[in-house]
Amino acid sequence: MNxxxxxxxxxxxxxxxxxxxxxxxxxxxxxxxxxxxxxxxGGILLSLLVGIPTGGVSPFLWFAxxxxxxxxxxxxxxxxxxxxxxxSVAWWISLAGFLTVxxxxxxxxxxxxxxxGGLLLDSLGLPYVFLTVSLLPLVVLASxxxxxxxxxxxxxxxxxxxxxxxxxxxxEDFLVFYILFEVLGFPMFLLIGQHGxxxxxxxxxxxFFVYTFGGSAFILPVLVYLHWGVGTTGVTSLVGYSFTExxxxxxxxxxxxxxxVKIPVVPLHLWLPEAHVEAPTPISMLLAGLLxxxxxxxxxxxxxxxxxxxxxxxxxxxxxxxxxxxxxxxxYALVQVDIKRMIAYASVAHMSVVFLGxxxxxxxxxxxxxxxxxxxxxxxxxxxxxxxxLYDRYHTRTVRAYGGLAAMMPLAGxxxxxxxxxxxxxxxxxxxxxxxxxxxxxxxxxxxxxxLAGGTVFLSLAYSMWLFNRLWWGPVSEGLTGHTDLTPPxxxxxxxxxxxxxxxxxxxxxFVEWTRxxxxxxxxxxxxx
Amino acid sequence: xxxxxLGLLGAGVLLFGVPSSTVGVAPRWGxxxxxxxxxSFLALGxxxxxxxxxxxxxxxxxxxxxxxxxxxxxxxxxxxxxYAGWTHPGGDLKFVLLFLFSLAGVAFxxxxxxxxxxxxxxxxxxxxxxxxxxxxxxxxLYLGLELQALCLYTLVGFFKFQEERTDSAVRYLLSGSxxxxxxxxxxxxxxxxxxxxxxxxxxxxxxIGSAWVVGVVLFKVGAAPFHFWAPVVYTPLExxxxxxxxxxxxxxxxYLLVGPLAGSPAWWPTWWAGVISVGVGSIGxxxxxxxxxxxxxxxxxxxxxxxxxxxxxxxxxxxxxxxYLVVYLVGxxxxxxxxxxxxxxRFETQFSAWGxxxxxFPLVVYYLTLNLGGLPVFPGFFAKxxxxxxxxxxxxxxLWGVVAASIVPAVYYVSVGxxxxxxxxxxxxxxxxxxxxVVVATLVVGLNGLLNFVALTVGM
Numbered sequence: 001m002n003x004x005x006x007x008x009x010x011x012x013x014x015x016x017x018x019x020x021x022x023x024x025x026x027x028x029x030x031x032x033x034x035x036x037x038x039x040x041x042g043g044i045l046l047s048l049l050v051g052i053p054t055g056g057v058s059p060f061l062w063f064a065x066x067x068x069x070x071x072x073x074x075x076x077x078x079x080x081x082x083x084x085x086x087x088s089v090a091w092w093i094s095l096a097g098f099l100t101v102x103x104x105x106x107x108x109x110x111x112x113x114x115x116x117g118g119l120l121l122d123s124l125g126l127p128y129v130f131l132t133v134s135l136l137p138l139v140v141l142a143s144x145x146x147x148x149x150x151x152x153x154x155x156x157x158x159x160x161x162x163x164x165x166x167x168x169x170x171x172e173d174f175l176v177f178y179i180l181f182e183v184l185g186f187p188m189f190l191l192i193g194q195h196g197x198x199x200x201x202x203x204x205x206x207x208f209f210v211y212t213f214g215g216s217a218f219i220l221p222v223l224v225y226l227h228w229g230v231g232t233t234g235v236t237s238l239v240g241y242s243f244t245e246x247x248x249x250x251x252x253x254x255x256x257x258x259x260x261v262k263i264p265v266v267p268l269h270l271w272l273p274e275a276h277v278e279a280p281t282p283i284s285m286l287l288a289g290l291l292x293x294x295x296x297x298x299x300x301x302x303x304x305x306x307x308x309x310x311x312x313x314x315x316x317x318x319x320x321x322x323x324x325x326x327x328x329x330x331x332y333a334l335v336q337v338d339i340k341r342m343i344a345y346a347s348v349a350h351m352s353v354v355f356l357g358x359x360x361x362x363x364x365x366x367x368x369x370x371x372x373x374x375x376x377x378x379x380x381x382x383x384x385x386x387x388x389x390l391y392d393r394y395h396t397r398t399v400r401a402y403g404g405l406a407a408m409m410p411l412a413g414x415x416x417x418x419x420x421x422x423x424x425x426x427x428x429x430x431x432x433x434x435x436x437x438x439x440x441x442x443x444x445x446x447x448x449x450x451x452l453a454g455g456t457v458f459l460s461l462a463y464s465m466w467l468f469n470r471l472w473w474g475p476v477s478e479g480l481t482g483h484t485d486l487t488p489p490x491x492x493x494x495x496x497x498x499x500x501x502x503x504x505x506x507x508x509x510x511f512v513e514w515t516r517x518x519x520x521x522x523x524x525x526x527x528x529x
Numbered sequence: 530x531x532x533x534x535l536g537l538l539g540a541g542v543l544l545f546g547v548p549s550s551t552v553g554v555a556p557r558w559g560x561x562x563x564x565x566x567x568x569s570f571l572a573l574g575x576x577x578x579x580x581x582x583x584x585x586x587x588x589x590x591x592x593x594x595x596x597x598x599x600x601x602x603x604x605x606x607x608x609x610x611x612y613a614g615w616t617h618p619g620g621d622l623k624f625v626l627l628f629l630f631s632l633a634g635v636a637f638x639x640x641x642x643x644x645x646x647x648x649x650x651x652x653x654x655x656x657x658x659x660x661x662x663x664x665x666x667x668x669x670l671y672l673g674l675e676l677q678a679l680c681l682y683t684l685v686g687f688f689k690f691q692e693e694r695t696d697s698a699v700r701y702l703l704s705g706s707x708x709x710x711x712x713x714x715x716x717x718x719x720x721x722x723x724x725x726x727x728x729x730x731x732x733x734x735x736x737i738g739s740a741w742v743v744g745v746v747l748f749k750v751g752a753a754p755f756h757f758w759a760p761v762v763y764t765p766l767e768x769x770x771x772x773x774x775x776x777x778x779x780x781x782x783x784y785l786l787v788g789p790l791a792g793s794p795a796w797w798p799t800w801w802a803g804v805i806s807v808g809v810g811s812i813g814x815x816x817x818x819x820x821x822x823x824x825x826x827x828x829x830x831x832x833x834x835x836x837x838x839x840x841x842x843x844x845x846x847x848x849x850x851x852x853y854l855v856v857y858l859v860g861x862x863x864x865x866x867x868x869x870x871x872x873x874x875r876f877e878t879q880f881s882a883w884g885x886x887x888x889x890f891p892l893v894v895y896y897l898t899l900n901l902g903g904l905p906v907f908p909g910f911f912a913k914x915x916x917x918x919x920x921x922x923x924x925x926x927x928l929w930g931v932v933a934a935s936i937v938p939a940v941y942y943v944s945v946g947x948x949x950x951x952x953x954x955x956x957x958x959x960x961x962x963x964x965x966x967v968v969v970a971t972l973v974v975g976l977n978g979l980l981n982f983v984a985l986t987v988g989m
Binding site: 153178186190194202206210213214220221224228250254 | 892904905913921925931932935936939940943950951
């Protein structure tokens with residue numbers, strides 16, 4: 001990528017962010033418009049500065065989101081900034097992270113993997129980094145009106161999670177990844193248990209904890225054994241090591257469990273619907289939009305390249321699990337009466353399609369999996385935000401309590417409609433591109449699997465349109481009058497997730513070109529075989 | 530004893546033995562916190578550095594060199610068994626520091642009490658423990674252990690008008706006296722077999738005698754299947770005595786296993802006791818309703834890990850053993866210190882009372898329980914890493930079993946944090962001042978965990 005294109009991307013990123021500020025940032029009314037304009041201009045300048053040195057971005061930049069979270073902790077915990085400013089300061093910090101890290105992620109040259117300071121920067125991890133830093137401001141924005149208690153700790157944990165996630169998608173060492181993967185659970189446990197709106201939040205948090213850490217127990221012995229036998233846990237060294245077939249099968253099988261829990265694949269999914277239902281809306285956005293992606297990413301980054309024979313051994317079984325998971329998740333989504341639980345089961349189904357794409361171990365399937373994860377990140381976050389909008393007004397998530405909302409909230413209705421299209425993988429949305437790539441690769445290998453996996457298209461059409469129909473069309477249900485359409489922060493959240501969903505519907509070819517070389521190198525053992 | 534040890538012991542006597550009216554309260558508590566901070570930070574920090582260095586280089590390091598010789602424990606059997614006059618040099622700075630740290634913690638927790646007797650009894654038990662570090666003579670070793678046990682019996686039953694504690698003390702005394710007899714029997718058999726009372730001259734170990742002695746040590750550290758006394762004794766204790774009995778009172782016993790008794794042929798009962806302890810501790814703790822019970826079963830499972838480590842032969846030698854011991858004992862002591870804020874509500878498990886103290890306190894409890902559960906990125910995790918590295922010689926499946934068993938305690942440790950963080954309460958709690966174990970906990974455990982992680986990330 002030449003310098004001019006790099007600058008253009010940086011400029012585009014900062015311009016995007018500027019619009020972001022003007023739509024979403026309107027909520028933070030004690031910052032004047034003049035200051036906001038200054039921030040946009042500063043952001044553009046910063047993005048250009050970050051983007052100019054092609055591929056030469058300082059490794060410390062990727063620590064910036066975590067640094068921002070710690071700075072936030074110092075500001076409120078040590079320097080005593082008034083808690084009333086907790087939300088707005090978190091918003092500016094998350095936005096600054098998006099401007100800088102997001103621009104650097106997009107500006108990274110394609111195909112060129114950079115290993116610096118323990119970080120492996122390439123076209124595999126950086127799209128996830130971009131997803132993280134672009135969703136984080138939206139999560140903060142969605143929290144401004146809905147989180148009223150313990151705001152300082154709440155925003156600190158949200159920013160901290162974002163910082164850890166960025167590193168999670170960059171680190172080269174399997175052990176460090178494992179540590180970060182584990183650390184992600186602690187703030188999430190607190191966020192669900194402390195800020196959940198309902199009484200069952202403690203048991204949901206507990207279930208999340210038990211599943212997350214119970215699953216990860218299978219990785220640690222593998223890591224110790226790797227260190228003992230191979231002498232390193234760095235993935236760049238591990239890919240070149242000749243493991244025995246037995247070792248590969250054993251290690252792949254053990255490590256699949258915790259990452260399968262995180263994706264999640266049925267029957268390891270039980271924590272997810274509970275966590276979604278009990279978590280506050282912004283945390284559901286974070287969970288569905290970002291945390292689930294760590295499981296899929298781990299398969300692509302570590303398991304398949306390091307233990308390819310393990311995939312050969314476990315592949316058929318895992319494919320069966322994936323297929324069952326798709327059908328189970330979709331059918332369960334159809335019978336739900338709680339909107340959030342329905343979207344949670346839809347997430348199970350979509351992430352299972354991702355899982356099948358990963359298991360193809362082809363560049364096309366893996367690219368499709370990543371692309372579907374990106375699309376699902378924006379779509380599910382937007383849908384959860386939409387549910388939050390309704391819950392804030394009507395304090396219920398039961399489907400039958402709603403009806404005819406489009407007459408009163410047209411803007412929200414349009415946004416929810418587009419996100420629903422994204423959820424059912426309608427053409428010109430990101431979901432369609434990702435699913436098409438995955439199904440095409442599955443079809444090349446096995447038509448039966450392709451056909452069964454394709455069932456998700458019909459089932460998701462059924463539950464998505466049924467949900468939209470019940471919520472937004474028909475006569476207005478009793479008790480739903482007297483509420484306004486979206487507030488400025490809600491416009492920001494729903495607007496940008498909708499736009500993300502639409503833009504991804506048109507960006508498939510750019511993504512494929514940008515990441516092709518990386519994925520080919522990543523999966524070369526399979527291409528060779 | 531070395532002059533340094535004597536000096537430290539003298540400082541401890543001055544610090545804690547002299548009445549407050551003579552030296553004032555402030556210097557005593559200042560010294561206690563200083564010792565707690567300095568000792569544990571040095572012990573943990575040096576251990577961490579060594580662990581990371583080992584992890585980074587993967588080379589099998591020689592035993593007992595440099596840092597490991599001093600902190601936090603370790604050294605080769607040759608080093609430990611080097612005979613110098615009537616003492617074993619194994620009783621060096623590392624254990625003494627840990628001892629004094631624990632004592633400091635106990636003294637600190639006792640700051641609200643008016644009587645000096647418990648403190649003096651605690652000190653006496655530590656002196657008795659120090660004797661067991663240094664002696665080479667079986668009779669002196671027996672007397673040291675007995676003196677220590679007598680102090681602990683008295684401490685447990687110190688509040689004689691509390692029926693629950695009196696009951697605990699009687700059980701403790703009866704079972705402890707019984708096993709003392711077994712120990713004497715074991716020593717007698719060792720003497721009968723070798724014809725000498727000197728450990729360093731024991732060239733042939735009577736197998737039955739060794740098994741008796743090792744069995745008694747297993748009883749005293751609360752390892753399964755001899756763990757039955759621990760929950761009963763720990764549950765009604767107040768914070769200071771709880772910290773002493775779960776921490777300082779066990780340091781010398783753990784040393785016995787890798788020091789004087791390392792040459793014993795009874796390694797297989799130890800190995801089996803380790804395996805059983807890991808299983809019993811991981812399940813038993815789940816059903817506890819008091820912090821004393823949780824800590825008792827925490828002692829059982831962590832004791833199981835240590836017993837397994839004591840029988841393992843790995844390139845890290847006894848370093849892993851000592852490192853795990855320090856992290857576990859320091860972590861427990863710090864958690865007890867933090868939880869001591871409850872004061873009068875000590876006999877009930879009202880973790881939710883923490884919610885009254887503001888957001889930060891429950892978070893510290895959560896953080897410390899995660900540390901004790903061995904979860905990343907806390908020192909407990911690195912200790913678990915050391916544990917697994919030390920046990921790698923036993924094969925992959927034992928590693929897997931140990932890690933799987935460690936998940937259950939992590940869950941019940943976190944239940945303490947859950948109670949503190951998520952549940953409402955009507956209890957009234959007096960917020961502590963700034964100079965509190967919370968500060969110590971945050972500094973010691975937090976900085977160590979953070980430094981470890983940074984070092985690991987940048988590939989130290």
